[in-house]
Amino acid sequence: MQLNPSEISDLIKKKIENFDLSAEAHTEGTVVSVTDGIVRVHGLSQAMQGEMLEFPGNTFGMALNLERDSVGAVVLGSYQHISEGDTVKCTGKILEVPVGEALLGRVVDALGNPIDGKGAIDTNETSPIEKIAPGVIARQSVDQPVQLGLKSIDAMIPVGRGQRELIIGDRQTGKTAIAVDAIINQKGTGIKCIYVAIGQKRSSIANVVRKLEEHGAMAHTIIVAASASESAALQFIAPYTGCSMGEFFRDRGEDALIIYDDLTKQAWAYRQVSLLLRRPPGREAYPGDVFYLHSRLLERASRINADEVEKLTGGKVKGKTGSLTALPIIETQGGDVSAFVPTNVISITDGQIFLESNLFNSGIRPAVNAGLSVSRVGGAAQTKIIKKLGGGTRLDLAQYRELAAFAQFASDLDESTRKQIERGQRVTELMKQNQYSPMSVAQMAVSLFAANEGFLDGVEVNKVLDFEAALQLYMKSEHAELMDNINATGDFSNEISSGIRAAIETFIKTHSW
Amino acid sequence: MSELATLARPYAAAVFKRAKETDSTEKWSQHLAFMSAVLINEDISVVVDNPNVTKQGLTALMLDICQGQIDSEGENFLKLLIHNNRLALVSAIAGLFEVYKADDEGYVDVEVSTAYAFSEEAQRDFVATLEKMLSKKVHITEIVDKSLIGGVLVRAGDQVIDGSIRGQLQQMQKALQ
Numbered sequence: 138m139q140l141n142p143s144e145i146s147d148l149i150k151k152k153i154e155n156f157d158l159s160a161e162a163h164t165e166g167t168v169v170s171v172t173d174g175i176v177r178v179h180g181l182s183q184a185m186q187g188e189m190l191e192f193p194g195n196t197f198g199m200a201l202n203l204e205r206d207s208v209g210a211v212v213l214g215s216y217q218h219i220s221e222g223d224t225v226k227c228t229g230k231i232l233e234v235p236v237g238e239a240l241l242g243r244v245v246d247a248l249g250n251p252i253d254g255k256g257a258i259d260t261n262e263t264s265p266i267e268k269i270a271p272g273v274i275a276r277q278s279v280d281q282p283v284q285l286g287l288k289s290i291d292a293m294i295p296v297g298r299g300q301r302e303l304i305i306g307d308r309q310t311g312k313t314a315i316a317v318d319a320i321i322n323q324k325g326t327g328i329k330c331i332y333v334a335i336g337q338k339r340s341s342i343a344n345v346v347r348k349l350e351e352h353g354a355m356a357h358t359i360i361v362a363a364s365a366s367e368s369a370a371l372q373f374i375a376p377y378t379g380c381s382m383g384e385f386f387r388d389r390g391e392d393a394l395i396i397y398d399d400l401t402k403q404a405w406a407y408r409q410v411s412l413l414l415r416r417p418p419g420r421e422a423y424p425g426d427v428f429y430l431h432s433r434l435l436e437r438a439s440r441i442n443a444d445e446v447e448k449l450t451g452g453k454v455k456g457k458t459g460s461l462t463a464l465p466i467i468e469t470q471g472g473d474v475s476a477f478v479p480t481n482v483i484s485i486t487d488g489q490i491f492l493e494s495n496l497f498n499s500g501i502r503p504a505v506n507a508g509l510s511v512s513r514v515g516g517a518a519q520t521k522i523i524k525k526l527g528g529g530t531r532l533d534l535a536q537y538r539e540l541a542a543f544a545q546f547a548s549d550l551d552e553s554t555r556k557q558i559e560r561g562q563r564v565t566e567l568m569k570q571n572q573y574s575p576m577s578v579a580q581m582a583v584s585l586f587a588a589n590e591g592f593l594d595g596v597e598v599n600k601v602l603d604f605e606a607a608l609q610l611y612m613k614s615e616h617a618e619l620m621d622n623i624n625a626t627g628d629f630s631n632e633i634s635s636g637i638r639a640a641i642e643t644f645i646k647t648h649s650w
Numbered sequence: 651m652s653e654l655a656t657l658a659r660p661y662a663a664a665v666f667k668r669a670k671e672t673d674s675t676e677k678w679s680q681h682l683a684f685m686s687a688v689l690i691n692e693d694i695s696v697v698v699d700n701p702n703v704t705k706q707g708l709t710a711l712m713l714d715i716c717q718g719q720i721d722s723e724g725e726n727f728l729k730l731l732i733h734n735n736r737l738a739l740v741s742a743i744a745g746l747f748e749v750y751k752a753d754d755e756g757y758v759d760v761e762v763s764t765a766y767a768f769s770e771e772a773q774r775d776f777v778a779t780l781e782k783m784l785s786k787k788v789h790i791t792e793i794v795d796k797s798l799i800g801g802v803l804v805r806a807g808d809q810v811i812d813g814s815i816r817g818q819l820q821q822m823q824k825a826l827q
Contacts, residue, residue, distance in 0.1 A: 152825070161821060164808050183809075
């Protein structure tokens with residue numbers, strides 16, 4: 138929109154007319170010391186814990202340590218221009234960030250300022266970054282699925298709306314890949330996604346944004362980026378910022394999915410801030426409240442009932458539940474899940490997707506360890522057809538793991554053992570899936586059905602994926618109606634079962650792969 | 651700075667209690683003000699910080715300087731501070747003492763900056779309003795500051811009430827950004 142100068146001055150005039158001039162009363166303090174982004178302020182006797190403080194040069198900070206004569210605060214952003222003797226004002230507000238629909242498709246920093254060069258964000262609503270999680274009365278149990286679009290996860294470790302499912306693994310095991318696939322698969326489902334990047338390289342963040350744009354997934358996604366070059370304080374608050382943005386959708390009766398990539402780096406940033414604030418170090422030099430740091434964040438991911446949504450929207454939205462699903466990511470060092478932060482987050486979340494580097498290196502991607510991965514609440518939310526067909530997969534893989542060591546003596550084994558090993562090899566092969574190619578419920582159902590009913594047993598192990606690809610193509614072109622029906626209802630009836638069976642039998646007779 | 655205040659607090663509290671007992675807060679206030687004025691002097695602070703100067707020497711020097719200005723209790727206090735190596739705390743103690751005194755007598759020190767000096771009547775009115783607002787007696791210090799353009803800026807401790815034209819312009823600048 139082009140504005141001419143007179144219009145601009147009219148706009149300014151109107152703003153000045155509406156400007157409420159009043160004597161401003163506030164509490165002031167003086168900067169005593171500035172060390173590595175931590176500022177000690179003398180005075181400010183009225184400051185609240187977590188209150189936003191105003192420094193000169195339009196810089197803000199957050200009060201974290203309230204002591205008898207001074208306040209310890211972190212500066213959010215650059216602190217080079219702050220010096221001893223500067224005045225600091227209390228704002229009387231807890232740190233707030235913009236929230237709303239206008240943020241979708243945007244990349245923002247930890248304070249909600251746009252950093253994608255697409256101009257200002259058109260929203261007037263703000264929300265404090267720290268909020269108390271919904272209470273017991275406001276909640277509803279998890280019973281609707283979030284489809285991540287990955288066979289191995291949706292079949293064996295289902296995630297429900299409002300669940301907190303940890304993605305844990307060493308570096309380079311495909312943690313972010315699962316998260317990005319999950320976002321891409323939410324296209325057209327109405328689930329809004331928030332991807333919080335903490336302590337990552339700017340290039341990695343740019344890659345994620347580009348991949349999401351390529352797959353048309355940015356329209357329903359907000360990216361909150363606190364890269365490695367930003368101050369520890371911003372890396373520490375970024376997850377809370379993203380959570381507030383997600384809660385906006387939850388509280389309006391919509392569904393949202395938030396990914397924290399990753400909370401290990403957030404814990405590092407918080408450790409840095411805490412040590413600089415001279416809080417006593419505990420295990421692995423983390424402060425005493427590092428458990429609370431993550432528990433209060435993940436507790437906000439929840440499903441709330443229709444009454445609560447009605448109350449929060451003032452009666453505007455009726456009969457709809459809201460949910461915020463969280464997929465926190467934790468990076469382990471050398472597969473050590475018994476380190477401090479991984480054990481904490483494992484105990485907070487409702488299950489974990491465990492990724493292993495040796496699986497990844499042997500070509501099983503996503504490198505999900507089906508034995509160690511669990512979903513504690515997702516079963517109730519799983520689509521009926523996947524639940525029915527996926528159960529067998531889990532069993533096949535478990536039995537295969539027991540026997541895998543004997544696989545090389547195949548000729549000496551009895552018939553049933555050999556069969557189990559062969560089934561296991563094929564199911565393991567079938568669980569492989571390329572990045573950026575999420576599958577619909579019907580596609581998964583067909584693949585799982587083929588494995589369950591033994592149609593794969595006649596296929597060579599290294600041909601399983603080719604078989605699957607050809608089968609999917611065939612189903613798409615010849616049985617589109619059946620597939621649409623499965624996608625729409627998610628039910629598993631005799632009719633559907635026989636439909637799939639007939640289709641696969643015809644495919645095997647008439648096609649090659 | 652905050653660490654100094656922590657160290658100075660018990661001394662200030664003790665001095666204030668003693669002053670209340672002997673009903674000599676005003677006298678003590680002068681004593682402490684004088685001592686801190688002495689210690690701010692560069693020549694003296696060099697001597698105080700010099701580890702070669704013995705405690706006896708320092709005590710003799712300080713008592714000599716303060717002779718006639720402080721009474722025997724004041725001298726005892728000085729000796730105690732030197733004995734405990736806490737002479738550097740005097741200004742912090744003096745500051746805290748004033749806070750306790752103001753608290754006890756129920757007044758606040760208020761610094762009022764105006765663009766133009768108050769008339770006597772206006773000042774009386776203003777003090778009355780402030781006293782009602784803060785519900786305490788007000789000791790006013792007036793400062794004329796042309797850069798405020800107009801209006802008043804009131805500082806009471808760390809509370810600031812900004813009713814100046816400069817402050818309003820700054821508010822407007824923020825709102826228009």
